[in-house]
Amino acid sequence: MARRWAAQLAGTNGVTLSAGELEGVLMSVAEEAYARADTAKEAAIQRFADLYSATPVGVLLADQEGRVLDANPALTHLLGHRPEDLAGKPVTDLCATPKDTEAVLAGLEDLRSLRKSRHREPVELEHAEDGPLRTHVTIAGLPGDTPGTIYPVLLVEDVSELSLLREALRKQNVQDPLTGLPNHRSFVNKLEATLALPDDDQIALVYLDVDGFKVVNDGLGPGAGDQVLRHVARKLEDTFSGHGAFLARLSGDGFAVLMRGALTSAAVIDLVEEAMTELAEPVYVDGKGIGVSVSVGIVVQDAHGRTQEDLHRAAEITLHRAKENGRAQWMLFEEELDSRDRRRYGIGAVIGGALENGEFELEYQPTVKLDGSDEIAVVNAVLRWNHPEHGVLGPDEFFPLADTTGMTPSLGRWLLTRSMADAAAWHAAFPATPDLCIRLPLRFAIDPNLVGIVRDQLESTGLPSHKLRICTDAAALSDPRGEVLEALAVLADLDVKITLAVAAGADLELIHTHQLPVGFLILAGPLVDALASEGPEADTARKHLAALLERAAALGVKRIGAEGVHTVEHARRLRELGIVAGRGRLYGRAATADEITSLIEQRGPRPVGS
Incomplete structure (x- = not known):
């Protein structure tokens, strides 16, 4: 080619070099350009290798049949495997459950047939020693050695800590960290869901406050107060858990019990008195026996037509009445007394205005x-x-x-x-x-x-x-x-x-x-x-x-x-x-x-x- 171009150029006006000289010049330019291309290619390959080795994201290279060709250090560290242990294995062998295997196989099939990368999705992979590991996997493709071929690449991110954090936040949102009981928000959600049920049952709402809790907290310290609250939670669980009850901690020293079914006021009162008897036994904190009593407001009504706000207010007012009558006792909701107390509390609430x-x-x-x-x-x-x-x-x-x-x-x-x-x-x-x-x-x-x-x-x-x-x-x-x-x-x-x-x-x-x-x-x-x-x-x-x-x-x-x-x-x-x-x-x-x-x-x- 250099010889042909040299022969053509030698006959051109203004060119003083001979055909042989021109051929030598053209060959030199070609050799220099080729050398530069090789250098750029090698540099690009080196950059890819460095990125592949250094990236914190796990990268797994597979062949067209879905067998492992190579894995970068991040992936082998993530799954606890050596590279030689993974080579030649089907990618699906790394999946922790059949569901995860199906997800990976579907992604590989999409890549082969549709030339389409699978979006980032949650997959559990099997760690060599620690069992299932929560990850996010993206399946993409790289061109193969021959035209039309494509090799799968799996990009793997560890999301186990993120999942744990999300779970912890979820628990904080619905669970009381001190007693392990559902919290106020969870109780409200449960009450609303219970009221939405179609069955024409009775619903019982029991609100309990620990009497004199401030004395325990101020006298013996908040650590003793925490132990008392955990003690109350355990005793209430022991009493009510066998009766399909939903128990929650509402506030500092306040608890609530929700039940629904073929209930009677007498049966609910019996459970409350049983709980009060259990709580009367002192709990020992650092050798000091602390007596615990509770004031209790009880509401037992038809579930149909009730709202969460109405039941909550009825239970609160009944609990207040129990406290006003001397504490360490229960009071049952009565419509007439409720109307009177709502009037009283309504008056008290607007004194400032x-x-x-x-x-x-x-x-x-x-x-x-x-x-x-x-x-x-x-x-x-x-x-x-x-x-x-x-x-x-x-x-x-x-x-x-x-x-x-x-x-x-x-x-x-x-x-x-x-x-x-x-x-x-x-x-x-x-x-x-x-x-x-x-x-x-x-x-x-x-x-x-x-x-x-x-x-x-x-x-x-x-x-x-x-x-x-x-x-x-x-x-x-x-x-x-x-x-x-x-x-x-x-x-x-x-x-x-x-x-x-x-x-x-x-x-x-x-x-x-x-x-x-x-x-x-x-x-x-x-x-x-x-x-x-x-x-x-x-x-x-x-x-x-x-x-x-x-x-x-x-x-x-x-x-x-x-x-x-x-x-x-x-x-x-x-x-x-x-x-x-x-x-x-x-x-x-x-x-x-x-x-x-x-x-x-x-x-x-x-x-x-x-």
């Missing part, structure tokens, strides 16, 4: 002197709630709920600040005004900030401290959560008058026991009520009241009032015993701040010297 929206207001109950003058000695501040749905609610209806929701301090502060502002306005307008008496709700009475709030309000309103009376009772004085006695002593030093509400002689003895700085008593309860009646009951009440007043005088308290004065005769009998003032139905309904202003104008107290 009601306070912000101005639904609360103050009323004042006048306490009138029993000497016939009808002078107002004291006005007692009372908080009312104008509820948009349930009408006017008194303190007894919402303060217990406010304790549960943590709203009592906010309500107590509002009561204190508003009433003291009203009293300051009366004092500024009139030469003589009645004292303001505030009976604080229990949770606010034990508030450590009480003294600071009172001091700030005295300063900001200008109300003289001696015009303020703070009323307390035996419940507040006995409550271990606050330093009530110290607070009362500080308030007395500020010249605030301390009043004690008394229902019986035992309440009176608190003055002596705690050396209380009490200047006034307010009597209420059965003894005062009985004095309004006739016959032996009134005589007995008179004797007890006389003894109580004698003891009060001995303790240095001589100014005593009564609550619940019904009639003129009732007032007379109280006055004869030495009670100096009273409030109740005889003196009219509670009044607004403006109405109290009018009463002060009409009925005093009288200015000094008049």
Whole structure:
């Protein structure tokens, strides 16, 4: 070819070289180009070999019959085989199950017939020592030695750790890691699936809370608390697992049991009592025997037409009722009680918004002197709630709920600040005004900030401290959560008058026991009520009241009032015993701040010297 091209070029105008010389030049160029092509080919082959050896993905080369020709180091390491052990074996010998063998054979067939690579898919391959290994395999092809031939290549990725991670995450999503029980999400899913079944069965939902769990956690540490929870989980499993029950841990110390079938309330209660008996046996943690009790709410109803939300709320409310009734007991769902409790909890849930929206207001109950003058000695501040749905609610209806929701301090502060502002306005307008008496709700009475709030309000309103009376009772004085006695002593030093509400002689003895700085008593309860009646009951009440007043005088308290004065005769009998003032139905309904202003104008107290 070089000779022919040289002969043609030699006859061309402008070419000065002979044909022989041209042939030599062309041969040199050809040899140089060939050498360069060989070098590029060898470099490409070397790059492929390096990639094949270094890639972390397992690569298996097979022949057209699907037998192993070669495997890179990543694959032999992954499967625990030596290259010579794999050579000549059918690729399918590496598959762990018949299903995996079918998947690989299908991929090889697709490659032969359709010239189509098989997409990445999960396949379990057999490790030489450790058994099945989870992998992802992609089957591709490389051109063979002769035209039209194709050799399979298997690209193998180890996904066993990824699979383990996914399984761990799945378990975290549906399983409680401490007890091994299903978690709250899993329980909700199970409940919804159970309710979706077509059978017209009974469904039982049992909610359990460990009583006093915070005492265990705080007293012995969270490690002991964890052991107690695992103990409770085991005991509940022992009791309920043989009855087709689904058991879960819902919260910190809360558990739930779900059952469906031909159930009766009596049968479910029997299981609950059995579990409570088992749990009563102490669990020992570091040699310390910890007693465990649970409060239980039980709901047994027709499954048809129920929703997960309705059943959950019914079980929660029934559990709350069990706790309120003293703990360590079960309560069975009752429709009537459920309606009542839903109303109560519905009221308690919106106290914060009601306070912000101005639904609360103050009323004042006048306490009138029993000497016939009808002078107002004291006005007692009372908080009312104008509820948009349930009408006017008194303190007894919402303060217990406010304790549960943590709203009592906010309500107590509002009561204190508003009433003291009203009293300051009366004092500024009139030469003589009645004292303001505030009976604080229990949770606010034990508030450590009480003294600071009172001091700030005295300063900001200008109300003289001696015009303020703070009323307390035996419940507040006995409550271990606050330093009530110290607070009362500080308030007395500020010249605030301390009043004690008394229902019986035992309440009176608190003055002596705690050396209380009490200047006034307010009597209420059965003894005062009985004095309004006739016959032996009134005589007995008179004797007890006389003894109580004698003891009060001995303790240095001589100014005593009564609550619940019904009639003129009732007032007379109280006055004869030495009670100096009273409030109740005889003196009219509670009044607004403006109405109290009018009463002060009409009925005093009288200015000094008049």
